[in-house]
Each structure stands twice: as structure tokens, then as C-alpha cells.
Amino acid sequence: MNCKNCQVSLKNTDNFCYDCGAKVINERLSFKHAWEEFSTIFLNYDNTFLKTFIHLFTAPHIVIGDYLNGVRKKYLNVVSYVAVAITLAGFQVFILKNFYPETLDISKIQGNEYNPIQMDWLLDYQTFLFFLNIPVSAFLAKVSFFRQKKFNYIEHLAIIAYIVAQFTITSTLLTILSSSLGFNFYIFGNILNVLLIIYTSITYKKLYGINLKETLLSVFVFLIILTVTFIITTSLYAWYLYQSGAFENLI
Numbered sequence: 080m081n082c083k084n085c086q087v088s089l090k091n092t093d094n095f096c097y098d099c100g101a102k103v104i105n106e107r108l109s110f111k112h113a114w115e116e117f118s119t120i121f122l123n124y125d126n127t128f129l130k131t132f133i134h135l136f137t138a139p140h141i142v143i144g145d146y147l148n149g150v151r152k153k154y155l156n157v158v159s160y161v162a163v164a165i166t167l168a169g170f171q172v173f174i175l176k177n178f179y180p181e182t183l184d185i186s187k188i189q190g191n192e193y194n195p196i197q198m199d200w201l202l203d204y205q206t207f208l209f210f211l212n213i214p215v216s217a218f219l220a221k222v223s224f225f226r227q228k229k230f231n232y233i234e235h236l237a238i239i240a241y242i243v244a245q246f247t248i249t250s251t252l253l254t255i256l257s258s259s260l261g262f263n264f265y266i267f268g269n270i271l272n273v274l275l276i277i278y279t280s281i282t283y284k285k286l287y288g289i290n291l292k293e294t295l296l297s298v299f300v301f302l303i304i305l306t307v308t309f310i311i312t313t314s315l316y317a318w319y320l321y322q323s324g325a326f327e328n329l330i
């Protein structure tokens with residue numbers, strides 16, 4: 080027989096392809112088989128997903144470091160992990176909208192009228208926008224840790240993607256919990272953002288093996304870049320309002 084994956088010829092007794100490593104599967108796709116595939120990833124005794132999730136907290140430098148060094152079997156790879164995170168985040172939006180819509184009232188923090196259409200759009204695309212941010216965040220990380228040369232840009236992409244996925248999965252679980260207790264989604268989100276910066280700093284500190292002082296210096300550089308970007312975009316927006324005449328209407 081031939082490997083269905085790479086066509087190399089195999090012995091009938093082979094369980095795995097010696098060339099590409101694919102598992103030899105001869106039976107048709109059935110519920111039992113599909114369940115087995117699902118459970119090897121999510122529910123098996125050395126639960127890959129659970130192990131990745133827990134170790135990304137206890138030893139993020141090992142999970143991410145392993146991936147960057149080419150180890151693949153032990154933990155969920157970054158693409159699969161991001162896929163799980165996006166799925167869970169979609170599930171979160173569904174739960175909040177249908178069961179806890181009152182926690183999505185933005186007027187509680189901004190004082191302006193609740194605009195369901197605008198907020199619906201933001202909610203639906205929030206995760207998508209968050210993941211679109213990965214390339215920007217990876218660039219920010221590279222600049223903030225300008226004193227460390229260990230990782231190239233693509234490696235920063237993988238690191239940030241793991242961090243964003245971990246944050247998304249954790250915040251999904253926490254947000255569903257906090258919403259069921261009646262906390263406002265946006266206020267809770269601001270608390271989570273602070274935790275994200277702390278988690279990112281700790282992960283990079285461990286990955287680089289640097290001390291606290293060196294880490295805080297990079298966090299400081301990051302916050303300066305963020306502040307400057309905020310001032311520039313706010314000024315541009317104000318300039319746009321002034322130019323378009325909307326500013327006078329506002330006054």
C-alpha cells in the first residue's frame with residue numbers, strides 16, 4: 080500500500096509512514112474514529128490542550144521555547160492554539176449577547192447613549208481585530224526589547240500569537256463567569272488588559288532569561304510608544320474633526 084499523505088510505498092503492517100510520519104488509517108471516517116481524533120487532542124490522558132493551557136501559565140518559556148526550537152508533539156502548536164482561542168471567543172460573544180446582554184451596556188463607562196448597532200459590530204469583530212493586532216504587537220515587542228537580540232520578527236509573531244491565544248481563552252472563561260455575576264463587560268475588560276501586560280512581561284522575562292530591571296525597562300519603552308501613538312492618533316482625529324467642520328458643531 081501507499082501512504083495516503085505522501086504516496087511513499089509502505090508495508091501492510093506499518094502503523095505510521097516512515098517518511099512523513101502520517102498515521103496509517105484504513106477504516107472509513109466514523110463517529111468512533113472522529114471521537115478518537117477529538118479526544119487525542121482535547122481529552123486524552125496526557126491532554127495536549129490542557130497541558131498547553133496550564134504550562135503557558137506555569138512555564139510559558141518552555142511551551143513557546145519548545146515550539147521555537149522545533150518540538151511539536153508535546154504541546155499544541157501555535158496555529159491550533161489560536162484556532163481554539165478564536166472558537167472559544169465566538170462562543171463567549173454568543174453567550175453574552177443571548178444570556179447577559181445587560182452586561183454589555185457601554186453607557187456605564189462612557190456616559191454616552193448605548194448604540195446597539197455600533198456595539199454589535201465591535202463585539203462581532205472584536206476577536207478578529209484582536210488577532211489582526213498580532214503583527215503590530217510583535218513589532219512593538221521587538222522594538223520594546225531592543226536590547227535583546229535573541230528572537231527575529233517571525234519568532235516574535237509566534238510568541239505574541241501564543242500570548243494572545245492564552246489571554247483570549249482565559250478571558251473568555253473569566254468573562255463568562257464575571258458576566259454571570261453581573262459585572263460590566265467593558266469595566267472587566269480594562270482589568271484584563273492590565274493583566275495582559277503583566278502576563279506578556281513575565282513571559283518575555285522568562286523567554287529572554289533577563290532580570291526584573293531589564294524587563295521593566297522594556298515595559299517602560301512599550302508604554303512610552305503606546306502613549307505617543309495615542310497622542311498622535313488623538314491629534315489626527317481632532318485635526319480631522321476640525322477640518323471637516325464637525326468640531327464647530329460639537330462646540
Ligand SMILES: [Zn+2]
Binds near residue numbers: 083086096
Ligand atoms: Zn507518508
